[in-house]
Each structure stands twice: as structure tokens, then as C-alpha cells.
Amino acid sequence: MSLHPRLIEVTERIRRNSRPGRDAYLARVAAWSAKEPVRKGLSCTNLAHAFAASPAGDKILLREQRQPNLAIVSSYNDMLSAHQPLEYYPAMIKAAARQVGATAQFAGGVPAMCDGVTQGQAGMELSLFSRDVIAMSTAVALSHQMFDGVLCLGVCDKIVPGLLIGALQFGHLPTIFVPAGPMTSGMENKEKARIRQLYAEGKIDRQGLLDAEEQSYHGAGTCTFYGTANSNQMLMEIMGLHLPGSAFVNPGTPLREALVAAAAQRAAAITALGTEAIALAHVIDERAIVNGLVGLMATGGSTNHAIHMVAIAKAAGITIDWTDFDDLSAVVPLLAKIYPNGGADVNHFHAAGGMGCLIGQLLDAGLLHEDVHTVMGQGLRRYASEPWLDDGKLAWRASPTVSHDSAVLGSMAAPFQPDGGMRLLQGNLGRAVIKVSAVQAAHRIVEAPAVVFDSQDALLEAFKRGELEKDLVAVVRFQGPRANGMPELHKLTPSLGVLQDRGFKVALLTDGRMSGASGKVPAAIHITPECLAGGPLAKVRDGDIIRLDAETGVLQALVADEEWARRELASADLSANEHGYGRELFAVFRQAATGAEQGAMSFMEPRY
Known part of the structure; x- marks a missing residue:
């Protein structure tokens, strides 16, 4: 061939x-x-x-x-x-x-x-x-x-x-x-995800959640x-x-x-x-x-x-x-x-x-x-x-040339979708990636007002207070390699999934990462440049209409060009992310890190 x-x-x-x-x-x-x-x-x-x-x-x-x-x-x-x-x-x-x-x-x-x-x-x-x-x-x-x-x-x-x-x-x-x-194999993964969402809604207690997790990781x-x-x-x-x-x-x-x-x-x-x-x-x-x-x-x-x-x-x-x-x-x-x-x-x-x-x-x-x-x-x-x-x-x-279970492993003649599982998004907010393979087609285009947070905990607290019962694009910024080491934000998945299941249009934008196991909710992640490096995500304000279109690869704040150009970049106090749990020892990595699209590398690139 x-x-x-x-x-x-x-x-x-x-x-x-x-x-x-x-x-x-x-x-x-x-x-x-x-x-x-x-x-x-x-x-x-x-x-x-x-x-x-x-x-x-x-x-x-x-x-x-x-x-x-x-x-x-x-x-x-x-x-x-x-x-x-x-x-x-x-x-x-x-x-x-x-x-x-x-x-x-x-x-x-x-x-x-x-x-x-x-x-x-x-x-x-x-x-x-x-x-x-x-x-x-x-x-x-x-x-x-x-x-x-x-x-x-x-x-x-x-x-x-x-x-x-x-x-x-x-x-x-x-x-x-x-x-x-x-x-x-342990507990079915979809059942595990369902129980995590029940816990996020307060419908089961911590012991019920732990029982499920133990059956999954056993x-x-x-x-x-x-x-x-x-x-x-x-x-x-x-x-x-x-x-x-x-x-x-x-x-x-x-x-x-x-x-x-x-x-x-x-x-x-x-x-x-x-x-x-x-x-x-x-x-x-x-x-x-x-x-x-x-x-x-x-x-x-x-x-x-x-x-x-x-x-x-x-x-x-x-x-x-x-x-x-x-x-x-x-x-x-x-x-x-x-x-x-x-x-x-x-x-x-x-x-x-x-x-x-x-x-x-x-x-x-x-x-x-x-x-x-x-x-x-x-x-x-x-x-x-x-x-x-x-x-x-x-x-x-x-190896077999034909799958023994076409619901798990498809074929070129009958793929699960005609294109691949990951796509590039770009626009006036920078460049990002999105994992589309886990997102249903009905959720791949979201246009909704931004709600801006500087930490994942702030988003979760707003969810618990009932402030996110609406169409929204959650913006979690200052999560890039130089800001705080670019942590995964998988902790947000159950809560955002609950909102999506309640019928709201929901998406996540961040210069941080999501877990390799994340899915369901459309997430524009690894946004580059990151906010701490002057990335335009730091220009977003509450109420800005954001368009995430995973079908055409668009990531855009629908703000007039003149206003967008005038806007100043927001700042954040990251001092709490610099100490404790060994984070002091990683300061040199944060200071030296390249952008996500450049590999988020802390070591010097060779001189050719």
C-alpha cells in the first residue's frame, strides 16, 4: 500500500x-x-x-x-x-x-x-x-x-x-x-464516572465514593x-x-x-x-x-x-x-x-x-x-x-486482521469517526488543543459568556454555591508551565459534567492541562502563550462571549478588535504556588519552561 x-x-x-x-x-x-x-x-x-x-x-x-x-x-x-x-x-x-x-x-x-x-x-x-x-x-x-x-x-x-x-x-x-x-478490569469506567458526579452533587458520601474508587483501582x-x-x-x-x-x-x-x-x-x-x-x-x-x-x-x-x-x-x-x-x-x-x-x-x-x-x-x-x-x-x-x-x-x-469486537476496535471501513481524536484550536485567544474523541458531536460547538477564575478551587466553590447554573465558558487561567507548573485540572471534570448533564452549554478554557482520562466536556487546553507569558487569555473578562468550535478549529473571544487591542492583561498573585510540597525546589523549572506547544521544557535546547 x-x-x-x-x-x-x-x-x-x-x-x-x-x-x-x-x-x-x-x-x-x-x-x-x-x-x-x-x-x-x-x-x-x-x-x-x-x-x-x-x-x-x-x-x-x-x-x-x-x-x-x-x-x-x-x-x-x-x-x-x-x-x-x-x-x-x-x-x-x-x-x-x-x-x-x-x-x-x-x-x-x-x-x-x-x-x-x-x-x-x-x-x-x-x-x-x-x-x-x-x-x-x-x-x-x-x-x-x-x-x-x-x-x-x-x-x-x-x-x-x-x-x-x-x-x-x-x-x-x-x-x-x-x-x-x-x-x-475492575468497576466499569462509566459507572465510576457516574459515581464521581453523584459525589460532586452531594448525593453520595465520601465512603460511597471511596468504595467505588477501590473497585476501580484494585x-x-x-x-x-x-x-x-x-x-x-x-x-x-x-x-x-x-x-x-x-x-x-x-x-x-x-x-x-x-x-x-x-x-x-x-x-x-x-x-x-x-x-x-x-x-x-x-x-x-x-x-x-x-x-x-x-x-x-x-x-x-x-x-x-x-x-x-x-x-x-x-x-x-x-x-x-x-x-x-x-x-x-x-x-x-x-x-x-x-x-x-x-x-x-x-x-x-x-x-x-x-x-x-x-x-x-x-x-x-x-x-x-x-x-x-x-x-x-x-x-x-x-x-x-x-x-x-x-x-x-x-x-x-x-494478529487478527479483523477486530473481535467492533464496538471497541473498529476498522478502516467502519471507523468511529472519519478523523482523529485531537484537534488544534486557534484564534485571538492563542493556540490550544482539544480532545474531540471523548466529546459528543452535540457538545463540540459552544458559544457562551465567560466566567473567569484564577484557580480550580475557585471554580469548584462557585459550583457549590450554585453560581454556575447557566450556559458558560469556564476560564481557568494562570495554570501554565511558568505560572504553577501546569497542573492537570481533572478535578473539575465531575462538576462541569454535572452542569452539562443538566442541559447547559458548558466548555472549559485554560492554559493548564486536563487529565488524559478527561472527556465529555469540551476543553480547550494548553492555551499558548500562557497568561504569565503575556498570553491573550489574560484579557478575558467575565461576560465576554467566547466561541469554541471544535469542528472548524476556532477559539475566539467575540470582542471588538479595537477593544481587544486596548485591553490590559490581568495579573494574579501566585505566591501561594511557590512554597510547600517541594515547590520551592522547582522554581528553576518554572522560570526556564518553554510554552506548551514547545514541549514545556525546562532544560536548555541544544545550540546547533
Whole structure:
């Protein structure tokens, strides 16, 4: 199947826009690459320190410096369900590496905070920039110059982007991502959302809410809705950084354990000391980035990746913006209905045919670059397959070409909508993104008076006082990266959903973020420039008529041009967001952050 013309157009535009940065990045990677282990350049003292605590057999191999040594970088902690299974992976990896004459060392841990725990709390203001801390932590772990390949163990929101950004600074090394997999299905997601709205209305008490949440989040593994964590897993697979079909295999199963061991052995095979060297820098190129964007559109993936994918691309010397997202969304149909885009969860999606079926359909439609490098070698077609245990041994077989459940995983002939799950909005309020896949068509155009707030708590207090029983566009401003770290505002979803269910026209405008699980209420988010950087959202006043049109991509304050030009920007007292819960330590991140469309990055962009 020939490539879709739009895919070619966007890829070529990205390649042209990226040429100086990409050429410089690849030149650095080439300079770092060597057939010999980099640790041969270490002094005897350096080496002795590096394997002093290794088992005797590993120590012999490390001393000889002829066999691959793999770095394990992990986000393990046992408070968070998604990362708890990672406790056992290093031992599995080390044992599997020894079977092929290689070694593996736990190079370092990275922090892993959970937006589900910090949602609506002060700690959420550290969340976005934890990605950059993770990237730096990954770089620290790999800085010892002891490694020939990397295994990244991580799952959730900021962790996978941070690991990948950090690993790309060592792009000469092969890198495989090893997921933990989703927890088994609990309470149906729509029922969970219904109970949250009842609580917001005061119709059930806190114990009733907690009972429902415990039924939803009940065991080890990733939360099963299709938020940022599971969007991460989709991305790592469609970009060729997983073993095929490994994204949504449940933890604690024989198949998951076999995939962990196989990842270690494959990583050893693709080092410069192995049978076919595959550097990370050659896996993540312009085509892989476009494939990732297509995957987001086809599945209705998390809006957080409108930020993270920009930063990931930049770490590989590639420049993208929201126009690239929007242009691809116009031609990529929505093929998945996973909550919040539908009622099913990722376990249902996996059972219906999962990533292999999805990738196969997109390849056949010419909507993915097939001729890419992956950790499995040349070509993405290998990922139209699924793993299974053949008499106890890991093997792959062709994925189904037709979905087993067309209500969860659609087809090119019968998509859930003809275009993708995310769109660009623009107008006199700036540029924003909106996740349309979770918003019913009847709610995609809202024109109503603005009600302006400087915090999410102020909006919730107004809701409780009954002041929002009307058509409105809620404007929550000063929530951008530089203002307060750009927290997610998912705490607003139940209350705004109640107003929408009561028949009011409701929308949200903010320079902050919404959760990857947010939906239902139309939300223009990540508005750039942010208010603290002089963004026009700070000009909006109570009563201004705002038009949000997700069909035509319009985000406009319907104010006369002359008056709009005269208006001064509002200001806000953000001193309360600067202290407590470790926020003091993140001041440098807030001060250095780029805009959301530039990846909300706190680290300096390389000079080319």
C-alpha cells in the first residue's frame, strides 16, 4: 500500500524544519558510537568501582569487556500500582542476560509520581516537571560509561517521556522499553464516572465514593482507562521501542515474564557487541515521530502528548508543532473506543485485537511508515503480530486482521469517526488543543459568556454555591508551565459534567492541562502563550462571549478588535504556588519552561 499523501507531506515538512537540529544530533551520536565498549576507556580504578559488588561470574565478564553489559533504569516503587510489578524485573533481566553471555546492572532509579494520587492537590504542581527530573535522572544513571544497551522500566504519565528524553542523550546505545502491563478490569469506567458526579452533587458520601474508587483501582498494574499511561504504552509500541504486542499484557502472568526475559536478550543482541546493532537514535527519527502522532489520533490518545511528543522529538533533534498533529488528525480515522472515548478499557481493546490489529490496519491503509527501524530490526510490519506461549516458549503469531469486537476496535471501513481524536484550536485567544474523541458531536460547538477564575478551587466553590447554573465558558487561567507548573485540572471534570448533564452549554478554557482520562466536556487546553507569558487569555473578562468550535478549529473571544487591542492583561498573585510540597525546589523549572506547544521544557535546547 502506498503512503497517504498527507503522511508524506507532514513527514517531509518535519524533515525540512528539523534538518539543522537532526543533522547535529546524528553527528554527535556518530561521534559517541564505537565498536568497542566505552568502558574500555575507563581507568582501572573506575572499573573496579563499577563492578565491585557484582556476582563473581558477572565480574569476570565485566572485567574481560567482551560481552554486552545492559543498564537497567527503573521507575519502581511499591506505592503505585503501575510500577509495583517492576520490583521483580531486574532479577529476571539479569538471569536472562546471563543465558546469552551478557550482564546487566541496575544503573539507577527515577522518580515516579502518580497524577491519580496528586490530582487536585498541591503536589500536582510538580507533576509536569517531574518528566524533566526523570530525564536528568536517566542521564545520571547512564553517565558512568559502563553500558552497551539500555532497558527502561516505566509506565505512567511523565515517566516514559522522561526516560525516553534521557535515553536519547545516549542515542548511540540500543534501548528497549519494558512495560508492566495493565491491572485486570475492575468497576466499569462509566459507572465510576457516574459515581464521581453523584459525589460532586452531594448525593453520595465520601465512603460511597471511596468504595467505588477501590473497585476501580484494585490491584497491581496500570489503571485500565485510556489515559496518558496507556497512551505511553501505545506510543512505545507503534514507535518500535517495545517487543511486539507487549503493551497490554497483564503483570504477574507467564507471558509477561517471558516478554521481560526476551527484552533483555534482544537488548543484548542489538548492541554493538551483538549480532545487529540498532541504536536508539536510528529508531527515533522523523518517521517514527509521525507514526507516534498517527497512533495518538487513531486511538484518541492523551492530550498530554501534545506536550510530551514535542519534547521527545526535540531530544532527538526533531522539530514538530501542533499543526503537524492537526494535519494528521484530519486524515487518520478514530479506530478505538476506550474510556474516556467509550465504555471499554484497555484489556477489552487488547482482547479485541489490540495493537497488532490496529497497526496492521494502519499499515494497510498507508497511514504508517513501514520502512522504519525498530528494536526488532527493519520494518514496522513485525508489529502486526502478537506474543503467545507455544508449549511454554515465547513466540509470535499474526494478529487478527479483523477486530473481535467492533464496538471497541473498529476498522478502516467502519471507523468511529472519519478523523482523529485531537484537534488544534486557534484564534485571538492563542493556540490550544482539544480532545474531540471523548466529546459528543452535540457538545463540540459552544458559544457562551465567560466566567473567569484564577484557580480550580475557585471554580469548584462557585459550583457549590450554585453560581454556575447557566450556559458558560469556564476560564481557568494562570495554570501554565511558568505560572504553577501546569497542573492537570481533572478535578473539575465531575462538576462541569454535572452542569452539562443538566442541559447547559458548558466548555472549559485554560492554559493548564486536563487529565488524559478527561472527556465529555469540551476543553480547550494548553492555551499558548500562557497568561504569565503575556498570553491573550489574560484579557478575558467575565461576560465576554467566547466561541469554541471544535469542528472548524476556532477559539475566539467575540470582542471588538479595537477593544481587544486596548485591553490590559490581568495579573494574579501566585505566591501561594511557590512554597510547600517541594515547590520551592522547582522554581528553576518554572522560570526556564518553554510554552506548551514547545514541549514545556525546562532544560536548555541544544545550540546547533
